[in-house]
Amino acid sequence: MYNAKSEGRNRFFFYNDSMRAATAQRLSIEHDLRRAIEGEQFELHYQPQINVSTGQVVGIEALIRWNHPTLGLLAPSNFIPVAEEAGLIMAIWEWVLVTALIQHNAWRQQGLPAVTIGVNLSSVQFSDPGLAERVREIARVVGVPLDCLELEVTESMLMVDFDAALKTLTALRAMGVKIAIDDFGTGYSSLSYLRRLPLDKLKLDQSFIRDAGESEGDAAITRAIVAMAQSLHLTVVAEGVETQAQIDFLGSLGCTTMQGFLLSRPLPAPAIAEILRENRAASAQPIADSRDPLWASIIQSKAHSH
Ligand code: C2E
Ligand code: MG
Ligand code: MG
Numbered sequence: 555m556y557n558a559k560s561e562g563r564n565r566f567f568f569y570n571d572s573m574r575a576a577t578a579q580r581l582s583i584e585h586d587l588r589r590a591i592e593g594e595q596f597e598l599h600y601q602p603q604i605n606v607s608t609g610q611v612v613g614i615e616a617l618i619r620w621n622h623p624t625l626g627l628l629a630p631s632n633f634i635p636v637a638e639e640a641g642l643i644m645a646i647w648e649w650v651l652v653t654a655l656i657q658h659n660a661w662r663q664q665g666l667p668a669v670t671i672g673v674n675l676s677s678v679q680f681s682d683p684g685l686a687e688r689v690r691e692i693a694r695v696v697g698v699p700l701d702c703l704e705l706e707v708t709e710s711m712l713m714v715d716f717d718a719a720l721k722t723l724t725a726l727r728a729m730g731v732k733i734a735i736d737d738f739g740t741g742y743s744s745l746s747y748l749r750r751l752p753l754d755k756l757k758l759d760q761s762f763i764r765d766a767g768e769s770e771g772d773a774a775i776t777r778a779i780v781a782m783a784q785s786l787h788l789t790v791v792a793e794g795v796e797t798q799a800q801i802d803f804l805g806s807l808g809c810t811t812m813q814g815f816l817l818s819r820p821l822p823a824p825a826i827a828e829i830l831r832e833n834r835a836a837s838a839q840p841i842a843d844s845r846d847p848l849w850a851s852i853i854q855s856k857a858h859s860h
Pocket of ligand 1: 601616617618629630631634647650674675676706736737760793794795796813814815816820
């Protein structure tokens with residue numbers, strides 16, 4: 555029944571073996587996930603967002619990984635959907651938030667630049683009216699100012715119940731938390747709704763950037779989204795930047811903040827500390843030419859050593 559519904563309703567499906575296998579796999583992941591929370595099997599990797607014209611790291615996104623006892627390191631797409639369905643996402647998310655904020659504190663105490671730390675939200679969390687207060691409580695206990703935190707939400711999350719989302723985001727923003735729209739351009743969102751939301755940042759989805767060089771359509775969409783974000787006074791971050799050509803194209807649009815494998819893969823905390831340390835040292839000498847940037851050599855040498 556769920557398969558028929560998810561394929562657009564008003565149709566039928568025969569139960570088959572592959573469904574049985576998928577259900578069994580899902581149940582086994584769900585079972586292991588419950589243990590993972592207690593067994594401290596999660597870890598965070600961090601990916602810098604870089605202003606390529608100055609070479610500065612301007613933000614860091616925390617990305618969860620699951621160190622599964624038999625399957626190895628799992629990416630979030632392998633378990634976040636299961637966690638959402640099984641009602642485990644809030645517990646996992648609290649672990650992510652606490653860990654990311656403690657890490658932020660540790661970097662600050664090492665004298666490293668206090669850059670914003672981004673944490674992803676899940677759609678099911680918006681239905682929780684206590685979300686903003688929970689964020690405030692966790693930040694208070696960890697002892698970090700709320701303006702160092704950025705929460706990433708997607709368009710589809712916002713559109714499920716716009717009024718509830720508006721209320722939660724307004725409360726978070728009033729506390730000083732920054733709000734970013736993730737994977738922008740892939741969901742369905744109304745531009746008039748977007749204008750009413752308290753937003754700081756728009757993260758342009760990597761699918762547009764990937765083909766902007768070859769596809770005039772994707773290049774046009776990228777150009778239009780960057781222009782729209784600029785006129786709404788939002789910071790634009792291009793996600794999934796993998797080539798110099800993409801950097802050049804984005805730069806020509808005035809979009810200079812980027813996140814992607816070419817600049818740095820998501821890395822464990824100690825490697826990020828090194829990047830921040832180099833950044834602090836380099837900030838004394840501004841970079842004049844963004845085509846021959848210091849960040850590339852600094853960051854790539856770090857990335858290769860991991
Ligand atoms: P996202 O928030 O859009 O995160 C960016 C994803 O793009 C990450 O995948 C990152 O590794 C990947 N990426 C970054 N640069 C490049 C690039 O140049 N090329 C390519 N091909 N990929 C790049 P990851 O870590 O697998 O995370 C996937 C998604 O899982 C995230 O997408 C986010 O929606 C979700 N996620 C991650 N951590 C959490 C979490 O703590 N909670 C929740 N609810 N969701 C999370
Ligand atoms: Mg994200
Ligand atoms: Mg994204």
